[in-house]
Amino acid sequence: MNSYADYVPVFKALSDETRLKIIDMLSCGEMCACDILEKFSISQSTLSYHMKILTESGLVNGVRDGAWMRYTLRIETTEEAINFINYITHDKDDCICKQSSCKVCTEEK
């Protein structure tokens, strides 16, 4: 992932309480949709919608196993998200504000 826009879907996926709880549940290990559904008072279609957002963001891996979908966390993506947060919140030589003559950051302090 290279650009700011690449991380927008990841943080969007993280910005819903239900999805945060689903991620937490998956930290225990693999689960199928029906297992997850039992823990929430939402409809099956709503869960399917959330799982789509989670898998499309790369935070969750979903593989079909017969009739079931087996979901697991994709730790690489969460690690990338953490690295990205660290990156944008710490000073660096190629900071966006130092590009194309940013008046603020290139002036003597």
Place this chain on the structure above:
Amino acid sequence: MNSYADYVPVFKALSDETRLKIIDMLSCGEMCACDILEKFSISQSTLSYHMKILTESGLVNGVRDGAWMRYTLRIETTEEAINFINYITHDKDDCICKQSSCKVCTEEK
């Protein structure tokens, strides 16, 4: 911050490309709104809207200095967000799925 819901506004704040860029700019140090505005092709009111979301999420600190608003990053919040991501993505004894007899995680593996 204690609950899942506490982090939703933080990730919501992070799930917009413009706001990610603003955070990146602030990693260089303090900036006022007009400095930030120069780097974007958005209206002044739109920037004001984004700064409100960033400050209310706790990611950015804004202090008035006469007519100016001086914005800085609030690293504690980003660190808390990172800790939270790590927390929910790694197995733990008090995992949500281990509460109130979760059928999946309490069964023998």
Place this chain on the structure above:
DNA sequence: AACTCATATAGACATTTGTCAATGTGATTT
């Protein structure tokens, strides 16, 4: 006091989001 500069707020609007009930699809079972 009037003016200007920096920022906030209000109102309008199109788009996106989260939710559901209903239905479709594909796999397993009978």
Place this chain on the structure above:
DNA sequence: AAATCACATTGACAAATGTCTATATGAGTT
């Protein structure tokens, strides 16, 4: 092949989001 189970998709809808123009507020300047 018919029925059932697990999940996805569709259509509808209210609420939230991101954007703008216009206007308000509040601070400094003339």
